[in-house]
Amino acid sequence: MRKELASPVVIAEKVLHTLVCELQNAGYSVIGPMVRDQAIIYDELDSVADLPKGWGDQQQAGSYRLVKRPDKALFGYTVGPHSWKKFLHPPHLRLWSVRRTGNEVSFSHDETPSPKYAFLGVRSCELHAMAIQDKVFLQAGHEDAGYHQRRNDSFIIALNCGEAGGTCFCTSMDTGPQATGGFDLALTELLDADRHDFLVEIGSEAGAKLMRDVASREASAKDLTTAANILARTAENMGRHLDTKGLKERLQENPEHPRWDEVAARCLSCSNCTMVCPTCFCTSVEDTADLAGDTAEHSRHWDSCFNSDFSYIHGGSIHSSVKSRYRQWLTHKLAHWIDQFGTSGCVGCGRCITWCPTGIDITEEAAAIGSTAPPPEDAS
Ligand code: SF4
Ligand code: SF4
Structure with a gap:
């Protein structure tokens, strides 16, 4: 209070x-x-x-x-x-x-x-x-x-x-x-x-x-x-609804749900959703120098988990596919963020839905993975 x-x-x-x-x-x-x-x-x-x-x-x-x-x-x-x-x-x-x-x-x-x-x-x-x-x-x-x-x-x-x-x-x-x-x-x-x-x-x-x-x-x-x-x-009059009960567990238990492939086919990996999101915070740093080599700067700029270079470590990107990048974003936002910071990474502002050029809707994707989740495929 x-x-x-x-x-x-x-x-x-x-x-x-x-x-x-x-x-x-x-x-x-x-x-x-x-x-x-x-x-x-x-x-x-x-x-x-x-x-x-x-x-x-x-x-x-x-x-x-x-x-x-x-x-x-x-x-x-x-x-x-x-x-x-x-x-x-x-x-x-x-x-x-x-x-x-x-x-x-x-x-x-x-x-x-x-x-x-x-x-x-x-x-x-x-x-x-x-x-x-x-x-x-x-x-x-x-x-x-x-x-x-x-x-x-x-x-x-x-x-x-x-x-x-x-x-x-x-x-x-x-x-x-x-x-x-x-x-x-x-x-x-x-x-x-x-x-x-x-x-x-x-x-x-x-x-x-x-x-x-x-x-x-x-x-x-x-x-x-x-x-x-x-x-x-x-x-x-909320335009959308998200059932958050048990959502963290449902997302974390379904890394191979077929919906990840389906949404990846629509996602352009453009990073709009992360740019408009008020909580996304990822950055990269870069060094630039003038042509004469007399001055150089070290700068920080917004980056996005939808850029394949963002997860580049020696030898390649950890998240090389769009499926992997979308899954990383959504599960971080709605599940792993809770483990990391004690709160969801989403405040329900709806920006990522409005400004996605292909109309991907975080509430629909989370519900699809949560509500019809099959058991993960047996890897043996
Ligand atoms: S805004 Fe839409 S198309 Fe662009 S990366 Fe996000 S989910 Fe994919
Ligand atoms: S609805 Fe959630 S994930 Fe989407 S932009 Fe707003 S805070 Fe970020």
Whole structure:
């Protein structure tokens, strides 16, 4: 149960502008949703005018469409192709560089400080994804210092979901649709013919401090009931479902299930699913040098278990077939991750389903392997 720092309050829609300005004045780079390239993505907001007012989306396996809403909701869409991991765990990061001057070489670590981020509109599944990445990057003895700094400096304004997308299944993963912790403030958009307000829950001292400077009123019982009804409606309208009971064991016991061959025939091994996934964290490092040989850089970039080179060790790839790579991804995500980190690697955001060019659906594949699993073939 989350500790209440203060009672929920209500702010008018226009007050969101003040909140964003206050954060910018406090030195935050405020990141939020906006329409770009026919999708809702996350990038730095100049002001709330950048928010996707009146836009929603329709998502299905392999399909994403922006649609105009009949109202002026600011957050009337579900998650798009971006996740907050691109800010906390950047796709490309220079780790160190080396310069040769005459016979001398000097190494320098990249110490460019990251901006202080304020994230606006973080969904509950995304808060859970951040908590999962924390387990990876903040492990005692293996801490990623840059991630630690970016995470510690961030201010999080969560958003309780008012719409469930066609590929969402957070209720199956117990990760939403209500934000229950890990935020500074949490908003619920209260919008009808007579009002456009936000219910604001306060989750940290920093959140409480920010709210002291903006106009608000205490939430009424009616406001709280309206917000609860919005969440209940969202939970009832999940586009997908995944039965997780016994799933880990069923997946781990069926490495030779015929469905792996079947899905491999459809999978392009393009890695889209891992790029859009808010929890996938794999990286590779590479060294580059200028043509004169005077400077070189050591950089880290996102990689994917769908790339055959990713599992290359001397002599060849461990996962040389598409079947092997898909099986590695799905069983890691939904089974081995639990052994490794004590939690599933999936938060049910549905991105991998929407952005798979061939419409492969993790919920369908997991169910197919789990529900009709034959005993493994006798190898003798
Ligand atoms: S499952 Fe889909 S998105 Fe993932 S690698 Fe295969 S084709 Fe690409
Ligand atoms: S595996 Fe798919 S549904 Fe699960 S968190 Fe990753 S992108 Fe979202």
